[in-house]
Amino acid sequence: MIVPFDILILIFLVVAAVISLCVKDLLAATMVFGAYGFLICLLWATMGAVDVAFTEATVGAGVSTVLFVATILNTRRKSTD
Amino acid sequence: MTMSDHLPVLILLAPLFGAVAVGLFGMREPRVCLPVTLAALGVSLWCAVGILLRIHDEGPLDYFVAGWEKPVGIGIVLRADAINSPFLLVIAVVAIFAALFAVRPTGERESGKTPHFFILFLLLCTGLFGITITGDAFNLFVLVEVSALSSYGLIAIGRTKRCKVAAFHYLIMGTVGASFYLIGVGYLYLKTGSLNMRDIHDILVSNRSLFGSRTVQTAFLFILIGIWTKMAFFPLHGWLANAYSYCPSSSACLLAPLSTKASVYVMIRIMVSVFGLDQVEANAAWGDLVVWLAVIAIAAGSTLALAQREFKKMLCFLIVAEVGYMVGGAWLGDSGRWGLTGSVYHLLADATMTSCLFLAAGTFAKHLGVVRIDDLSGLFSRMPLASSGFVIGALAMIGVPPTGGFFSKFYLIRGAIDAGEWIYIAALLGSSLVNAVLFFRLFEIAFFGKNPVGFHREQGPIEVPSERLEPPFHVLAPLLGAAALVILLGVFNGPIVEFIRTALLDPVTIVSEAR
């Protein structure tokens, strides 16, 4: 049965989204956002969207995290909110 | 099949290939950028004329990309008809004017970015042509993103600190707007199973109950809010003024006349082709609400324009008011569809007159260093030819008879009288009055002003100029060309409006299959 697994991922997704917005350390927020990308990639895989999952894994969890990190290391790591 | 059958796709392939050519050769030899750009836009102009003539002779034109024609909706269809073909022509002409103006687009210090500027310029044109000609709801989103990303680049290519912040805000608003549009399309897809505009319309019409369903209504609402964000309709206008007034003049000459107008076109296209005019007119409550919003937008835009001290910012708030005209006109819902006609015609007139005014503002900023309204003092004696172009643009904005601006207001008011929307007429006339006050104050300063113009160019102080300071030909030509176009549009308003109304009065020609 795939549905409980689905619901588990969806709950994790919401948790990851909220955490990535609440953490004041931007680097940590980006890492949580990367984890969010990975979770959502799992979700696509369970829904049968393999191509989307693949793209999300490379783009969402991979490259966009790297781009965030590159910017944060070149600017400032702390945020006020 | 001859090459002329492929005009709908050639019109946007030309700037795309132009951008690629600039990327391949322009980096090493920046001098090729401008000729390539002009050549590409010339091809587009030729295609636009060709499309217009064909539609005039034979009616709407469908182009099935990759040949997937049957069954409906599996491939992507490009659609040219009497509503969008004049706008294609205006896009091509205004883009050529802007390209001529942009001979040295980013200033001396950053001349290394000239190729980047022209690549983005051509990509923006590709996006605008694509938005205008596509018949597929999702494809429209992709092309909106092409034009949006290139306009962020064009705005932030300037050297000033403020344009970066303005571009960032524009990016946030633009992305949220496009995403709202995407949500709307998703909801429509969920209920109809199709992305092709005509197919969606057919499905909605054949299942009347769908119109009343919550999902379709929400879809409509989200598509509208998304497009309103992109076109800076009043409460959502926050990004526009800074973005267009702090970006380089060369970018503003392309962005200000065309970007918002393309979004207005999208709104009209969605109303006409996806939901159907009959359905839109049947929901009079929605129409009333939107006309009220438009009235607020017109009033707010005019008031904010009065408060500005900077020339370009004032023009930007006038755009906000003009967007209000067009949205309100499109939603009047009068039985003769004069309001909608006025909106479509105003789309063309406003694009040309905004182009004229922004070219003038860009000329004054680039060659005289004029940024504030007070600096315009003594302008007429310095630049008689350029100022006469500016005067024509301004008169069109006020709505003085021989220009296009007058006739669009005429048709809009005619529609409003038929629909009984007196408040809209009041707003329109009031806003014209404000425009008159604004521009006649400008004329007074520019004509009778005693103080000489403050001579500081964008690049810093220069030597004392001679008495006459007429800008070079490549700047003057587009400005006067745009002014001439404003008048031509007004003079030939009869045939143009007749042509547009062939599509609006008989929507069967729009929503049914072309030849």
Add this chain to the structure above:
Amino acid sequence: MTSSFHDWIVPHFNAWVYVIIMMTGLWAVIAKNNLIKKLIGLSLFQTSILLLYVSLGVKEGAGIPIIDHEAAALAMSGSDDALNPDRFANPLPHVLMLTAIVVGVATLGVALALCQTIYRDFGTLEEDEVLEQMKTLHDDV
């Protein structure tokens, strides 16, 4: 209450989560002060749209939208049932969302570049401080 829970939430659980994530993202875009945080919110907002679309294409009991060898062989031999639409997930939303993902990362790249130039010019990424500095810039145009 229970009936509305069963009618409204259970069959549309994905839709509820998509709305929740989207609203979280939208809230961050408007309310957060830090530009990077705004961008994280924007990315959340965009991915939630993917969730909407991909959920549309799910079919109970269907497989991935790739035709396996047996089905391909059957289809070539003329069997009608080999390519039964109920056996494969709806591929169209997947295609659309590939495009949306790519658009999302392109927008993100441009936005981050803008963040870096803003930091270069203003020395901060907090929106209120940037706007405060903007007020004092007058002769910069």
Add this chain to the structure above:
Amino acid sequence: MNAKLSATFAVVFTGAVLLYAVSDFPDFGDPRSPANHGVSGGAPSASVYYIKNAYHDTSVPNLVTAILADYRGYDTLFETVVIFTAGMAIFAILRVLRRDDSGIPAAPDPAIDGDHHRIVVGVTCRIAVPLVQIFALYVVAHGHHSPGGGFQGGVMLGASFILIALSTSLRHALGRLSETSFIRLACLGILIYAGFAFLPLVVGRNFLDYGALRALFGTDGEEMARSHGIFVVEIGIALTVTSVMFAIFANLSSRGRLHGGL
């Protein structure tokens, strides 16, 4: 506080409207929903056509690839253009041209140029990079039969260059793929896609109609020509995506200077 309040208002309103519509949705996973099956009483939806006919039309078993590069290839062309536009916009926004560099005080470089303490990382990456690249090429080429294609492969290929830049130095990576060459490659990718899609016009068929190129590929049926056409197009996508992904990273990590870097 004001911003937060107005944000909450906007969000609550939008969310309420969206949830209002949710009750009207077809059930999750319903194979008879309009999107999956077509409106009841109407023609079957486009996706039914794709599932039934895509394999016959293109002989590509991966339906997503078939739709992406053929039926909706026009979308995909502009999706590639979006990537290209983003790359160019980032250059326009961020790139600091060398002549201007003197005026700006050089910030302390967080670079690790010449840092020899990372032998483990360096050696691991030296082993990993070729493997990543080979797998990326496999993904590009095998998009017909398995998940993957130009975008995924291109992103991975770009990521392999990013890996080189991270494990050694940006200068080293730029030695493999310099600024002029990645701009050229990005243009070339678009040119391959759009130019190849333009070819059918010469034979009098519509834009992107690869089936017309049967003679060029020397295949028997149009469906094999489409299959080959999709492959050519995927290569164009991969070129553009690779170079733009690396270009974005190179610019972002070095604040537009293209030296130093992370």
